[in-house]
Amino acid sequence: MPCRRLAVVSVLVLLLLVRAPAPLGAAPIAHREVLPNGIVLLVAERPAVPIAAVRVFMRAGASFEPPDRAGLANLTGALLTRGAAGRSGPEIDAAIEFVGGSLEAGAGRDGLGASLSVLKRDLGLGLDLLGAVVRSPTFPEAELKRRTAQIQAAIKRSEEDPGTVAARALARLVFAGHPYGSPVEGTIESVGALTRDDVVAFYREHVRPDTTIVAVVGDVTVDEARREVLARFGDWPRPASPPPARPAQAGPTPPRAASVVKDLTQSTIVLGRPAIRQVDPDYFPLVVAAYVLGGGSASRLYARVRDEGGLAYAVYAYVAPAHYGASLVLSAQTRTGEVPKVVDLLRDALARMAREPIGEDELRLAKDYLVGSFPLRLDTTSKVADFVVAIEEQGLGLDYADRYKAAIARVSVADVHRVAKRFFGPDGFSRVVVGATK
Amino acid sequence: MRRGSIAVLVAVLLAAGGPARGAESERSTGAVVAATLDNGLRVLLLEDRRSPIVTVQTWYRVGSRNEVRGATGLAHFLEHLMFRGTPRYGSGLFARLVERNGGRYNAFTSRDVTSYYVNLAADRLDLVLELEADRMQNLLLDPAIITSERQVVIEERRTRTEDDPGGALGEEVSATAFRAHPYGQPIIGWPTDLARITPEEIRAFYRTYYVPNNAMLVLVGDFEAPETLDKVRAAFEAIPRGAEPPPVLAVEPAQSSERRVTVRRSAELPIVYLGYPVPNQTSPDAAALEVLSVVLSGGRASRLYRDLVYERQLALEAGGDYAYFSLDPNLFWFWATPLPGQTPETLEKELQGHIERLGREPVSEVELTRAKNQIEASFVFQEDSIHRRASLLARFELIGGHALKDQYLAAIRAVSAADLQRVASAYFHDDKKNVGILLPKP
Numbered sequence: 001m002p003c004r005r006l007a008v009v010s011v012l013v014l015l016l017l018v019r020a021p022a023p024l025g026a027a028p029i030a031h032r033e034v035l036p037n038g039i040v041l042l043v044a045e046r047p048a049v050p051i052a053a054v055r056v057f058m059r060a061g062a063s064f065e066p067p068d069r070a071g072l073a074n075l076t077g078a079l080l081t082r083g084a085a086g087r088s089g090p091e092i093d094a095a096i097e098f099v100g101g102s103l104e105a106g107a108g109r110d111g112l113g114a115s116l117s118v119l120k121r122d123l124g125l126g127l128d129l130l131g132a133v134v135r136s137p138t139f140p141e142a143e144l145k146r147r148t149a150q151i152q153a154a155i156k157r158s159e160e161d162p163g164t165v166a167a168r169a170l171a172r173l174v175f176a177g178h179p180y181g182s183p184v185e186g187t188i189e190s191v192g193a194l195t196r197d198d199v200v201a202f203y204r205e206h207v208r209p210d211t212t213i214v215a216v217v218g219d220v221t222v223d224e225a226r227r228e229v230l231a232r233f234g235d236w237p238r239p240a241s242p243p244p245a246r247p248a249q250a251g252p253t254p255p256r257a258a259s260v261v262k263d264l265t266q267s268t269i270v271l272g273r274p275a276i277r278q279v280d281p282d283y284f285p286l287v288v289a290a291y292v293l294g295g296g297s298a299s300r301l302y303a304r305v306r307d308e309g310g311l312a313y314a315v316y317a318y319v320a321p322a323h324y325g326a327s328l329v330l331s332a333q334t335r336t337g338e339v340p341k342v343v344d345l346l347r348d349a350l351a352r353m354a355r356e357p358i359g360e361d362e363l364r365l366a367k368d369y370l371v372g373s374f375p376l377r378l379d380t381t382s383k384v385a386d387f388v389v390a391i392e393e394q395g396l397g398l399d400y401a402d403r404y405k406a407a408i409a410r411v412s413v414a415d416v417h418r419v420a421k422r423f424f425g426p427d428g429f430s431r432v433v434v435g436a437t438k
Numbered sequence: 439m440r441r442g443s444i445a446v447l448v449a450v451l452l453a454a455g456g457p458a459r460g461a462e463s464e465r466s467t468g469a470v471v472a473a474t475l476d477n478g479l480r481v482l483l484l485e486d487r488r489s490p491i492v493t494v495q496t497w498y499r500v501g502s503r504n505e506v507r508g509a510t511g512l513a514h515f516l517e518h519l520m521f522r523g524t525p526r527y528g529s530g531l532f533a534r535l536v537e538r539n540g541g542r543y544n545a546f547t548s549r550d551v552t553s554y555y556v557n558l559a560a561d562r563l564d565l566v567l568e569l570e571a572d573r574m575q576n577l578l579l580d581p582a583i584i585t586s587e588r589q590v591v592i593e594e595r596r597t598r599t600e601d602d603p604g605g606a607l608g609e610e611v612s613a614t615a616f617r618a619h620p621y622g623q624p625i626i627g628w629p630t631d632l633a634r635i636t637p638e639e640i641r642a643f644y645r646t647y648y649v650p651n652n653a654m655l656v657l658v659g660d661f662e663a664p665e666t667l668d669k670v671r672a673a674f675e676a677i678p679r680g681a682e683p684p685p686v687l688a689v690e691p692a693q694s695s696e697r698r699v700t701v702r703r704s705a706e707l708p709i710v711y712l713g714y715p716v717p718n719q720t721s722p723d724a725a726a727l728e729v730l731s732v733v734l735s736g737g738r739a740s741r742l743y744r745d746l747v748y749e750r751q752l753a754l755e756a757g758g759d760y761a762y763f764s765l766d767p768n769l770f771w772f773w774a775t776p777l778p779g780q781t782p783e784t785l786e787k788e789l790q791g792h793i794e795r796l797g798r799e800p801v802s803e804v805e806l807t808r809a810k811n812q813i814e815a816s817f818v819f820q821e822d823s824i825h826r827r828a829s830l831l832a833r834f835e836l837i838g839g840h841a842l843k844d845q846y847l848a849a850i851r852a853v854s855a856a857d858l859q860r861v862a863s864a865y866f867h868d869d870k871k872n873v874g875i876l877l878p879k880p
Contacts, residue, residue, distance in 0.1 A: 048488050049822045090748065093738040098808045100815025102737070119815055146751060153754045153777050156706045160603060263704035263879070266596040297521065297533035307522075307530060310589030313597055333597060365538050372540015376557055379489050380823045 028398050029378070030215070030388045031222045035230065037238040038210025042388045042398075043225040044217040046381050050120035052218035053385040054127065056134050057393055060206030061110040063179035063247040063324055069198055071186020075147060076199045077107030080114060082143035085132035089143055096129055103129055109184055110323045111393065112207065117382070120219040123228065131232030134207070139199050152188045162268040162333070162434040169258050170272045170329070173430035178250040180325050209236045211243045213392050217385040250274060250325025255427065260434045267336045267435025271346060273428050275328040277321035278396055284407040285415035286319055286328070286423060291366040292358050292416065293317045293349060293424075294330060298365060300349050301330070309345065311338050323394050328423055336436045343433075347426035354424040357417040371405045470831060470840055471663040477679040478651025481670050482831050482840055483663040486824050492560040492659025493825045496570045497832045499654075500647035501550040502625040503686050503766060509635055511627015512643045514547040515591055519640065520554065521545075522583045524576040529583060532569055539565055549621055550765040551836065557825060560660035567673040570655070574648055575677050581637045588632065595626045603705040603876050610699045611874035615713045615769055619690040649680025654835060658828040690715065690767065698873045707754065708782040709876035712789055713769035716865050719762050719837050723864070725849035726857040727760045727770060732809035733801055733858065734758035734772075734792070739808065741801075742774075746788055752780050756789070762846075763833045769872070770865065782875045796862035800855035813850050 030044040065072040081103055082089035096103040101118035103126065114134055118126035158164045168183050175181035185191070214233065216225040252274055276283050294301035294317025305315040315332040330350070334342045378384050378401070391400045471483040505512050523529035536543050541558030556566045599605040609624045616622030626632075655670060693715050716727055734741045735757035738748065742756040756774040772793070774785040820826040831840045 046488075046822075049818065051819055051822060090739065090744065093744075094804075094808075097737040097739045098804070098811060100811040100813075117819070119818055146748065149751060149777060150747075150754060153707065153775075156778060157754065157775070160704075160706045162601065264601045266593065266601050296537055298530060298537055303530065306590055308586065310586040311593070313590050313594035334593065335596065365534060369537040369540060372559065373537075373542055374540070375489060375491055375559065376540075376542050379491055379557075382822075 029384070029401055030217075030398060032392070032398055033226070035209070035234065037234070037236055038208075038212075039229075039233055039236070040213045040392055041226060041229055042213065042215040042392060043220065043222045044215075044384050044388060045221055046217060046384065047219050049381070050219045051381060052116075052118055052120055052123050052126070052216065052220050053381045054116040054118075054130060054217075055213075055215045055385045055389045056114040056130065057213040057215075057389045058112040058114075058134070058207045059110070059211035059243070059246075059393075060112045060202070061108050062182065062184040063109050064206055064244065065179075065202065067179075067182075068190075069194065069202075070182050070190035071151065071184075072194055072198055072202050073107040073112060074185045075144070075151060075191065075194055076139075076202050077105050077112040078147050078151065079139050079143055079199060080105035080112070080133045080137045082147065083138040083140045084129075085136040085138075087129075087132065088140075092129055092133065096126065099125060101126055103133065105133060107184060109180060113389075123220065127228050127232050134212075135233070135236055137203065139196055139203070141196050144194075144196050144199065148191055148194065151185060151191050155183075155185055155188050155191070158185075162262060162264060162266075163331075165260055165262070166268045166270045166331070166432050166434045169260055169432040169434070170270045170430060173256045173258060173432070174253060174272045174274055174327050175250050175325060176253045178325060179247050180250055180322065205244060208239050208243065209233065210238050213389055215385050215389045215392075217388070218381045247324045253430070255430045257431045259432065262434055262436065264435050265335065266333050267339045267433055267437075268333045269331065269339060269343060269346070270432050271330040271350075271426075271429040272327050272432075273423065273430060275319055275321075275326040275423060277323075277326040278394065278400075278404075281407075282415075282419050282422070283319070283321065283326075284404070285411045285419045287370065288363065288366045288408060288411045289353065289358075289416045289420050289424070290317050290319045290328060291370060292362050293353060295366065296369065300353075301332070301346070304349065305332055305334075305342060305345050309341075311335075311342055311345075321394075330429075339433060339435065339437070343431070350424040350426045350429070353416075353420040357413045360413060363411070363413050363416065367408055367411060370408045374401065374405055471667060472840065473667055475650065475671060475675050477675060477677055478649075479674050479677075480654040480835065481667065482654065482656045482835060483661075483666055483670075484658045484827060484831065485661065485663050486658050486827065487660050489824075490560050490660045491557060491824065492563050492657060492661060493555055493557045493828045494563065494566040494570070495656045495828045495832060496554045496574075497654045497656065497836070498552045498648060499550075499652050499836065500552055500683070501548050502623055502627075503549050503620045504647065504683070505620055505623060507623075508631060509639055510623040510631045511591065511625075512635060512640060513552055513647075514625055514627065515587070515632070515635065516640060516644055516648075517545050517547045517552050517554075518587050518591060519579060519584065520573055520577060522587060523578045523580065524572050525578060526572055526576065527569065529578075529580070532573065535565060535569065541566070547625055549625060549768075550763075553829075553832070555825065555828075563657075563661060563666070564669060567669055571673040571677060574650065574653065574674075577644055577648070579637055579641050579644065584637050584640065588635075591626070592629070592632055595629060595632065598626060599624065603701075603703045603878075604709055606703055607701050607709055607711055607874045607876040610701050611711050611713050611872055612769075614697045614699045614874070615693070615715065615872040616690055619688045619766060620686065621690070621766065621768060645680070647683050649683070650674060650677050651679045652683050654832060656828045656832045656835075658824040658831070686766065693870045693872075696868050696871050696873070698875070700875045700877060702877050702879050705876060705878040707775050707778065708878060709874075710774045710776070710782045710785045710789065711874040712772040712786070713872040713874075714866050714870055715767060716760065716770040717767050718764045723857075723861045724762055725846070726853050726861045727865075728762050729806070729809050729813070729850060729853045730796070730858050730861060731758050731760040731770070732812055733805050736809060736812050741792060741805070742772075742789075745792070746774060746785070751777060752788060753777060753785055756785070763837055765836070782877070786873065786875070793862065793866045797859060797866065800859050803855070806853070806855050806858070810850055810853070814847065817847065
């Protein structure tokens with residue numbers, strides 16, 4: 001990996017502020033270049049283990065589907081590997097699995113993703129298959145029918161999981177009027193109405209080289225990666241038309257409450273509200289605030305609700321940033337009779353942080369953890385591959401890891417108090433309870 | 439992927455590491471430094487300098503198999519309490535100290551073991567050794583904390599079993615399949631036992647099983663092994679050896695009946711589980727059973743997915759699994775979730791059909807080779823993570839020695855189609871079958 005040095009000033013700043021053991025002035029996390037047809041190529045060399053992870057991100061997620069075609073991106077993503085460039089779905093499965101690799105494709109809110117995991121010696125085969133499913137999917141009608149039935153069954157079954165039910169209901173409230181308010185997989189009804197023409201149109205409109213990221217991580221050099229990727233993707237023509245418009249950023253929504261009645265011994269409580277993403281300077285204080293509130297076993301919620309109260313096994317809070325919106329979420333699961341008590345505890349904890357500054361000790365612990373544990377986010381080939389795609393896709397810059405750590409290290413008690421006043425007022429949260437009582 | 443309690447609670451096989459044929463993977467594999475301290479603590483150290491991090495794993499040879507009737511759930515309850523304080527580091531301080539040092543930690547209890555890990559920067563290793571040595575011998579077990587944590591465990595049981603159809607079904611099938619052996623008991627414990635267990639019983643369990651001669655420390659990461667071994671000695675050697683914990687004596691008698699259990703729960707889709715008693719890694723059939731599970735369930739080209747999910751669209755998911763590392767003989771599991779419009783009876787019949795076919799016809803050369811390639815490749819993939827490398831060393835050490843990894847791979851390579859046919863015929867009989875059906879309540 002090329003070894004560049006950070007400017008001396010920023011190294012000193014990091015030394016003063018950061019007590020993390022991670023190497024300072026470390027090499028950039030990946031090599032980045034833009035291919036002639038607009039594909040962003042990211043390469044991170046990790047030669048120690050003879051494996052490779054390749055991720056392709058296409059700007060074509062659920063947020064881009066027409067509102068009356070909920071689940072279209074998900075279905076399109078699921079179908080990519082179900083037939084491409086002269087091979088059937090089963091042939092693709094057999095080819096990649098024969099060498100002990102995997103090739104998966106699907107969709108999230110913001111993009112379609114294809115993910116290859118393969119031994120180094122099979123990289124050629126893996127990239128051939130990856131190139132085929134990304135560039136030349138055939139979307140056979142029979143496969144579409146199969147997949148539709150499976151997706152519908154999976155949606156049906158997911159209704160058994162109170163966490164999933166709660167998250168869906170909360171998203172509908174927090175992101176009302178925005179694509180993030182709809183489930184990525186769609187509904188049983190909406191998926192049933194999707195046609196092959198819909199899938200083909202969505203693919204043709206949204207999947208193109210100039211809105212695609214390819215990340216290659218593992219036992220591959222930059223030159224090798226470039227050569228191999230160009231061989232499969234180099235002649236993918238860039239369309240003359242500009243790419244489709246992106247979704248708007250999610251805006252504020254009024255807090256509302258909902259309950260979903262289910263025959264369960266335990267109730268799932270989620271509180272949520274719109275928040276901010278990484279481009280907002282208050283994001284980093286908010287991350288620290290959320291960590292102090294409910295980020296780990298040393299957090300306030302864990303202490304009050306679980307350790308002291310014995311009221312929950314799972315209780316936590318977190319910030320969830322995404323490209324077109326962000327949310328702040330608290331969650332707890334408790335026996336049904338204790339729901340009112342736990343809701344009060346969650347609200348009290350929020351209100352207290354909005355009212356009073358946190359202590360220096362709590363601040364330091366949160367920052368030490370968030371900065372110090374960062375290397376553990378990047379200690380495998382898969383994690384690095386997913387990370388570099390995420391920072392590229394969200395436009396955060398290849399130096400995001402270092403900027404994140406520096407920004408967290410700078411957060412003060414006053415910063416946390418400011419964002420808590422801005423975001424932690426309990427009445428600003430929508431609430432969903434899934435359980436036995438209304 | 440298996441649902442509910444099986445995936446959570448049964449010791450999962452992570453396919454073992456070993457050099458891929460012809461590949462120079464020695465770059466990231468070095469020699470394991472192994473030692474046994476005078477007090478019986480087993481120590482495995484493996485240098486891995488790729489990142490300045492280390493995984494410190496403490497494995498105790500105690501799980502739900504060591505529990506007696508009336509006191510199930512002890513091992514798992516104790517696992518919770520290991521984070522709730524010693525005289526030197528009060529409740530919650532373990533977590534605080536590890537987090538302050540940028541570490542991530544967790545633990546799990548299985549039928550066979552209780553395992554704790556801390557992953558953090560390599561230069562913070564000393565802290566973890568101190569904390570683990572301290573809680574191995576000095577756990578407070580404050581009755582007030584026990585009272586509170588009992589409720590947390592009961593909430594956990596609600597999440598994993600009472601409110602999880604797959605978890606509930608798995609619990610019932612295990613209890614049905616094992617009449618004499620403690621594998622029939624749920625790891626989280628029966629709710630009546632959880633409500634009753636006393637602090638004295640927890641303390642006795644802790645004193646019996648949390649002794650250095652019943653424990654193993656595995657470290658993988660950026661350190662010098664000889665220097666680190668010295669540190670481990672310094673931290674642990676003063677802990678006195680305990681009495682040898684009592685062995686598990688129960689042997690499950692051979693099953694000679696077809697057993698069925700039906701569970702009705704609030705659920706959206708039915709579930710079918712089949713469990714057949716099979717031997718563990720001590721048997722010459724173990725490698726074949728391992729390969730069989732991958733032929734059946736290893737990906738979209740595998741038997742059960744290809745036929746039941748893809749070709750005939752009967753199931754949302756279907757699979758099979760074998761627990762190679764189980765300390766005592768366990769079950770070979772099959773499972774299927776019917777697609778809406780299909781019945782559990784149909785899926786049971788279809789799984790049965792596959793089982794019979796395996797006993798009648800040898801699998802194809804392609805299927806056999808693919809399964810072996812998948813297992814071998816997963817060995818290589820797991821080398822990428824220091825955490826997985828350490829866990830794998832521990833798993834092999836528990837069944838007789840970390841170096842057994844290489845024998846495992848050789849045995850896998852040697853499996854023939856005839857072997858698969860033989861084990862399918864030998865072990866998957868109707869009168870050795872345990873069937874669980876989950877029916878959604880209307």
